[in-house]
Amino acid sequence: MNSIVLKASSVNRSYGDHRALRNVSLEIRRGERVALLGASGSGKSTLIRCLCGLETIDPDGGQIEAFGQLLQARGRISPDIRAQRRRIGVIFQQFNLVGRLSVMHNVMTGLSAKAPLWRALAGRYGMGDRARALDALDSIGLAPQAFQRASTLSGGQQQRAAIARVLLQGAELVLADEPVASLDPSSTHRVMEHLAELNRNAGMTLVVSLHHVALAKRYCDRVVALRHGALVYDGPVAALTPAFLEHLYGTAAADLLQEPGSDTSVSEMPPLALAA
Numbered sequence: 585m586n587s588i589v590l591k592a593s594s595v596n597r598s599y600g601d602h603r604a605l606r607n608v609s610l611e612i613r614r615g616e617r618v619a620l621l622g623a624s625g626s627g628k629s630t631l632i633r634c635l636c637g638l639e640t641i642d643p644d645g646g647q648i649e650a651f652g653q654l655l656q657a658r659g660r661i662s663p664d665i666r667a668q669r670r671r672i673g674v675i676f677q678q679f680n681l682v683g684r685l686s687v688m689h690n691v692m693t694g695l696s697a698k699a700p701l702w703r704a705l706a707g708r709y710g711m712g713d714r715a716r717a718l719d720a721l722d723s724i725g726l727a728p729q730a731f732q733r734a735s736t737l738s739g740g741q742q743q744r745a746a747i748a749r750v751l752l753q754g755a756e757l758v759l760a761d762e763p764v765a766s767l768d769p770s771s772t773h774r775v776m777e778h779l780a781e782l783n784r785n786a787g788m789t790l791v792v793s794l795h796h797v798a799l800a801k802r803y804c805d806r807v808v809a810l811r812h813g814a815l816v817y818d819g820p821v822a823a824l825t826p827a828f829l830e831h832l833y834g835t836a837a838a839d840l841l842q843e844p845g846s847d848t849s850v851s852e853m854p855p856l857a858l859a860a
Protein backbone atom coordinates (compact mmCIF):
# COMPACT_ATOMS: atom_id res chain seq x y z
CA MET A 585 0.00 0.00 0.00
CA ASN A 586 1.22 3.49 -0.87
CA SER A 587 2.02 5.22 2.41
CA ILE A 588 1.84 8.70 0.88
CA VAL A 589 -1.65 10.07 1.55
CA LEU A 590 -1.12 13.58 0.23
CA LYS A 591 1.29 14.94 -2.34
CA ALA A 592 1.58 18.53 -3.51
CA SER A 593 3.89 19.16 -6.46
CA SER A 594 5.03 22.66 -7.46
CA VAL A 595 1.84 24.30 -6.22
CA ASN A 596 1.25 28.01 -6.81
CA ARG A 597 -1.82 29.94 -5.75
CA SER A 598 -2.33 33.59 -6.61
CA TYR A 599 -4.93 36.15 -5.62
CA GLY A 600 -4.72 38.75 -8.36
CA ASP A 601 -1.10 39.88 -8.45
CA HIS A 602 -0.34 38.42 -5.04
CA ARG A 603 1.20 34.96 -4.97
CA ALA A 604 0.02 33.33 -1.70
CA LEU A 605 1.75 29.97 -2.41
CA ARG A 606 5.03 29.72 -4.31
CA ASN A 607 6.16 26.43 -5.77
CA VAL A 608 5.14 24.37 -2.74
CA SER A 609 5.98 20.66 -2.90
CA LEU A 610 5.16 18.39 -0.02
CA GLU A 611 4.46 14.75 0.81
CA ILE A 612 2.48 13.59 3.83
CA ARG A 613 2.74 9.94 4.81
CA ARG A 614 0.08 7.84 6.51
CA GLY A 615 0.02 8.24 10.29
CA GLU A 616 2.11 11.40 10.45
CA ARG A 617 1.30 14.30 12.75
CA VAL A 618 2.41 17.42 10.94
CA ALA A 619 2.29 21.02 12.17
CA LEU A 620 2.03 23.78 9.59
CA LEU A 621 3.78 26.87 10.92
CA GLY A 622 4.43 30.37 9.63
CA ALA A 623 3.75 33.98 10.44
CA SER A 624 0.34 35.50 9.76
CA GLY A 625 -0.24 35.74 6.01
CA SER A 626 2.43 33.15 5.15
CA GLY A 627 -0.12 30.95 3.34
CA LYS A 628 -1.08 28.24 5.87
CA SER A 629 -4.86 28.50 5.37
CA THR A 630 -4.47 28.83 1.61
CA LEU A 631 -2.38 25.65 1.52
CA ILE A 632 -4.93 23.73 3.62
CA ARG A 633 -7.80 24.90 1.41
CA CYS A 634 -5.90 23.84 -1.71
CA LEU A 635 -4.95 20.46 -0.19
CA CYS A 636 -8.60 19.55 0.39
CA GLY A 637 -9.82 20.98 -2.90
CA LEU A 638 -11.79 23.89 -1.45
CA GLU A 639 -9.63 26.16 -3.58
CA THR A 640 -8.05 25.67 -6.96
CA ILE A 641 -4.35 26.08 -7.54
CA ASP A 642 -2.92 28.19 -10.37
CA PRO A 643 -3.11 26.61 -13.83
CA ASP A 644 0.65 26.69 -14.33
CA GLY A 645 1.69 23.10 -13.91
CA GLY A 646 1.33 22.18 -10.24
CA GLN A 647 -0.84 19.37 -8.93
CA ILE A 648 -2.15 17.78 -5.74
CA GLU A 649 -2.79 14.06 -5.23
CA ALA A 650 -4.65 12.49 -2.32
CA PHE A 651 -4.51 8.73 -1.66
CA GLY A 652 -2.65 8.23 -4.93
CA GLN A 653 -5.38 9.88 -7.06
CA LEU A 654 -5.33 13.29 -8.65
CA LEU A 655 -7.26 15.81 -6.52
CA GLN A 656 -6.51 18.82 -8.68
CA ALA A 657 -4.09 19.81 -11.41
CA ARG A 658 -3.42 22.86 -13.54
CA GLY A 659 -6.20 24.90 -11.99
CA ARG A 660 -8.89 22.20 -12.27
CA ILE A 661 -10.46 20.12 -9.52
CA SER A 662 -10.69 16.40 -10.32
CA PRO A 663 -14.19 15.13 -11.22
CA ASP A 664 -13.63 12.38 -8.59
CA ILE A 665 -13.13 14.83 -5.75
CA ARG A 666 -16.25 13.67 -3.87
CA ALA A 667 -14.77 10.22 -3.33
CA GLN A 668 -11.53 11.74 -2.02
CA ARG A 669 -13.28 14.29 0.18
CA ARG A 670 -15.03 11.44 2.03
CA ARG A 671 -11.61 10.38 3.25
CA ILE A 672 -10.52 13.89 4.26
CA GLY A 673 -11.89 15.56 7.40
CA VAL A 674 -11.52 19.32 7.57
CA ILE A 675 -11.63 21.28 10.82
CA PHE A 676 -11.78 25.07 10.82
CA GLN A 677 -11.02 27.71 13.41
CA GLN A 678 -14.69 28.72 13.47
CA PHE A 679 -16.03 25.16 14.00
CA ASN A 680 -18.53 25.28 11.07
CA LEU A 681 -21.42 23.83 13.08
CA VAL A 682 -25.05 24.72 12.44
CA GLY A 683 -25.97 26.54 15.67
CA ARG A 684 -29.70 25.82 15.60
CA LEU A 685 -29.22 22.06 15.18
CA SER A 686 -28.43 19.68 18.01
CA VAL A 687 -24.85 18.62 18.63
CA MET A 688 -25.87 15.07 17.62
CA HIS A 689 -27.33 16.26 14.32
CA ASN A 690 -24.20 18.26 13.57
CA VAL A 691 -22.00 15.26 14.27
CA MET A 692 -24.14 13.04 12.05
CA THR A 693 -23.58 15.35 9.10
CA GLY A 694 -20.15 13.67 9.10
CA LEU A 695 -22.00 10.71 7.56
CA SER A 696 -23.43 12.76 4.72
CA ALA A 697 -20.36 12.20 2.57
CA LYS A 698 -21.26 8.49 2.59
CA ALA A 699 -25.06 8.60 2.86
CA PRO A 700 -27.39 9.55 0.01
CA LEU A 701 -27.82 13.32 -0.17
CA TRP A 702 -31.59 13.15 0.46
CA ARG A 703 -30.99 11.42 3.79
CA ALA A 704 -28.54 14.05 4.97
CA LEU A 705 -30.88 16.87 3.88
CA ALA A 706 -33.86 15.29 5.61
CA GLY A 707 -31.77 14.62 8.69
CA ARG A 708 -32.96 10.97 8.62
CA TYR A 709 -30.43 8.80 10.29
CA GLY A 710 -30.93 5.23 11.49
CA MET A 711 -30.48 3.89 15.01
CA GLY A 712 -27.04 2.55 14.11
CA ASP A 713 -25.89 5.99 12.95
CA ARG A 714 -27.23 7.60 16.12
CA ALA A 715 -25.48 5.06 18.31
CA ARG A 716 -22.21 5.70 16.48
CA ALA A 717 -22.64 9.46 16.82
CA LEU A 718 -23.22 9.08 20.55
CA ASP A 719 -20.12 6.90 20.81
CA ALA A 720 -18.08 9.54 18.99
CA LEU A 721 -19.41 12.26 21.32
CA ASP A 722 -18.76 10.08 24.34
CA SER A 723 -15.16 9.54 23.25
CA ILE A 724 -14.53 13.27 23.41
CA GLY A 725 -16.52 13.83 26.62
CA LEU A 726 -19.55 15.47 25.01
CA ALA A 727 -22.26 12.82 25.46
CA PRO A 728 -24.12 14.93 28.07
CA GLN A 729 -24.42 17.78 25.55
CA ALA A 730 -25.57 15.56 22.65
CA PHE A 731 -29.11 16.94 22.48
CA GLN A 732 -28.30 20.60 23.14
CA ARG A 733 -28.30 23.12 20.32
CA ALA A 734 -24.76 23.54 19.04
CA SER A 735 -25.00 27.31 19.62
CA THR A 736 -25.25 26.71 23.39
CA LEU A 737 -21.79 25.07 23.58
CA SER A 738 -18.58 26.84 24.52
CA GLY A 739 -15.94 27.34 21.82
CA GLY A 740 -13.89 24.40 23.09
CA GLN A 741 -16.96 22.14 23.17
CA GLN A 742 -17.93 23.20 19.64
CA GLN A 743 -14.47 22.33 18.39
CA ARG A 744 -14.68 18.95 20.10
CA ALA A 745 -18.04 18.38 18.36
CA ALA A 746 -16.29 19.17 15.06
CA ILE A 747 -13.71 16.52 15.96
CA ALA A 748 -16.48 13.99 16.69
CA ARG A 749 -17.87 14.77 13.23
CA VAL A 750 -14.62 13.82 11.46
CA LEU A 751 -14.42 10.74 13.68
CA LEU A 752 -17.88 9.67 12.54
CA GLN A 753 -16.99 10.50 8.96
CA GLY A 754 -14.23 7.91 9.27
CA ALA A 755 -11.74 10.36 7.77
CA GLU A 756 -8.29 8.93 7.14
CA LEU A 757 -6.68 12.34 6.85
CA VAL A 758 -7.58 15.37 8.97
CA LEU A 759 -6.65 18.87 7.84
CA ALA A 760 -7.16 21.30 10.72
CA ASP A 761 -6.83 25.01 10.04
CA GLU A 762 -5.89 26.81 13.27
CA PRO A 763 -8.37 24.71 15.24
CA VAL A 764 -7.38 26.25 18.58
CA ALA A 765 -6.78 29.86 17.56
CA SER A 766 -9.96 31.13 19.23
CA LEU A 767 -9.89 28.91 22.33
CA ASP A 768 -8.76 29.54 25.90
CA PRO A 769 -5.61 27.71 27.09
CA SER A 770 -7.34 24.80 28.80
CA SER A 771 -9.69 24.15 25.84
CA THR A 772 -6.68 24.50 23.55
CA HIS A 773 -4.89 21.62 25.24
CA ARG A 774 -8.03 19.49 25.42
CA VAL A 775 -8.70 19.93 21.69
CA MET A 776 -5.04 19.29 20.78
CA GLU A 777 -5.02 16.14 22.91
CA HIS A 778 -8.15 14.87 21.16
CA LEU A 779 -6.57 15.55 17.77
CA ALA A 780 -3.44 13.68 18.87
CA GLU A 781 -5.65 10.81 20.04
CA LEU A 782 -7.37 10.61 16.65
CA ASN A 783 -3.93 10.13 15.23
CA ARG A 784 -2.75 7.66 17.83
CA ASN A 785 -5.91 5.59 18.35
CA ALA A 786 -7.86 5.93 15.11
CA GLY A 787 -4.73 6.07 12.94
CA MET A 788 -5.72 9.32 11.25
CA THR A 789 -3.02 11.32 9.56
CA LEU A 790 -3.05 14.86 10.92
CA VAL A 791 -1.98 18.13 9.33
CA VAL A 792 -2.67 21.05 11.65
CA SER A 793 -1.84 24.72 11.22
CA LEU A 794 -0.92 26.41 14.47
CA HIS A 795 0.00 29.86 15.68
CA HIS A 796 1.90 28.59 18.73
CA VAL A 797 5.23 26.91 18.05
CA ALA A 798 5.00 25.45 21.56
CA LEU A 799 1.90 23.47 20.55
CA ALA A 800 3.69 22.10 17.51
CA LYS A 801 6.57 20.98 19.71
CA ARG A 802 4.23 19.35 22.18
CA TYR A 803 1.77 17.60 19.86
CA CYS A 804 3.46 17.06 16.48
CA ASP A 805 6.50 15.17 15.16
CA ARG A 806 7.13 17.02 11.95
CA VAL A 807 6.95 20.68 11.01
CA VAL A 808 6.32 22.23 7.63
CA ALA A 809 7.02 25.96 7.72
CA LEU A 810 5.94 28.59 5.21
CA ARG A 811 7.39 32.05 4.73
CA HIS A 812 5.81 34.46 2.23
CA GLY A 813 4.08 31.47 0.60
CA ALA A 814 7.24 29.38 0.13
CA LEU A 815 8.10 26.20 2.01
CA VAL A 816 11.22 27.04 4.03
CA TYR A 817 11.46 24.09 6.44
CA ASP A 818 10.26 20.50 6.40
CA GLY A 819 11.66 18.29 9.11
CA PRO A 820 11.52 17.07 12.67
CA VAL A 821 9.98 19.41 15.20
CA ALA A 822 12.90 18.81 17.55
CA ALA A 823 15.36 20.25 15.03
CA LEU A 824 13.75 23.72 14.89
CA THR A 825 16.35 26.14 16.16
CA PRO A 826 15.66 29.43 17.95
CA ALA A 827 17.55 31.23 15.18
CA PHE A 828 15.34 29.69 12.49
CA LEU A 829 12.18 30.56 14.45
CA GLU A 830 13.32 34.17 14.71
CA HIS A 831 13.91 34.19 10.96
CA LEU A 832 10.47 32.65 10.36
CA TYR A 833 8.48 34.95 12.60
CA GLY A 834 10.74 37.97 13.00
CA THR A 835 10.37 37.85 16.76
CA ALA A 836 12.22 36.42 19.75
CA ALA A 837 12.08 32.61 19.94
CA ALA A 838 11.47 32.63 23.70
CA ASP A 839 8.06 34.29 23.14
CA LEU A 840 7.15 31.77 20.46
CA LEU A 841 7.97 28.80 22.66
CA GLN A 842 5.64 29.93 25.43
CA GLU A 843 2.75 27.51 25.99
CA PRO A 844 -0.69 29.17 25.71
CA GLY A 845 -1.73 30.27 29.20
CA SER A 846 1.64 29.54 30.75
CA ASP A 847 4.68 31.49 31.85
CA THR A 848 6.82 28.46 31.12
CA SER A 849 8.66 27.76 27.91
CA VAL A 850 7.78 24.34 26.42
CA SER A 851 11.33 23.08 26.81
CA GLU A 852 10.93 23.35 30.60
CA MET A 853 7.64 21.47 30.72
CA PRO A 854 7.21 17.81 31.70
CA PRO A 855 6.54 15.35 28.86
CA LEU A 856 2.98 15.19 27.56
CA ALA A 857 0.85 12.60 29.34
CA LEU A 858 -0.44 11.33 26.00
CA ALA A 859 2.98 10.69 24.55
CA ALA A 860 3.45 7.03 23.68
Ligand SMILES: Nc1ncnc2c1ncn2[C@@H]1O[C@H](COP(=O)(O)OP(=O)(O)OP(=O)(O)O)[C@@H](O)[C@H]1O
Pocket residue numbers: 599602604622623624625626627628629630631
Ligand atom coordinates in the same frame (compact mmCIF):
# COMPACT_ATOMS: atom_id res chain seq x y z
N1 LIG B 1 -9.55 35.08 -0.67
C1 LIG B 1 -8.46 35.84 -0.71
N2 LIG B 1 -8.38 36.92 -1.51
C2 LIG B 1 -7.25 37.67 -1.58
N3 LIG B 1 -6.13 37.43 -0.86
C3 LIG B 1 -6.16 36.38 -0.03
C4 LIG B 1 -7.31 35.52 0.08
N4 LIG B 1 -7.03 34.54 0.98
C5 LIG B 1 -5.76 34.77 1.39
N5 LIG B 1 -5.25 35.86 0.79
C6 LIG B 1 -3.88 36.39 0.99
O1 LIG B 1 -2.98 35.33 0.82
C7 LIG B 1 -1.94 35.40 1.81
C8 LIG B 1 -1.93 34.14 2.64
O2 LIG B 1 -3.11 34.12 3.42
P1 LIG B 1 -3.44 32.91 4.40
O3 LIG B 1 -4.78 33.20 5.01
O4 LIG B 1 -3.29 31.64 3.68
O5 LIG B 1 -2.28 33.06 5.49
P2 LIG B 1 -2.14 32.36 6.91
O6 LIG B 1 -0.73 31.94 7.04
O7 LIG B 1 -3.19 31.31 7.06
O8 LIG B 1 -2.44 33.59 7.87
P3 LIG B 1 -3.08 33.62 9.35
O9 LIG B 1 -2.12 32.89 10.23
O10 LIG B 1 -3.16 35.08 9.67
O11 LIG B 1 -4.43 32.96 9.25
C9 LIG B 1 -2.21 36.66 2.61
O12 LIG B 1 -1.44 37.71 2.08
C10 LIG B 1 -3.69 36.92 2.40
O13 LIG B 1 -4.00 38.28 2.50
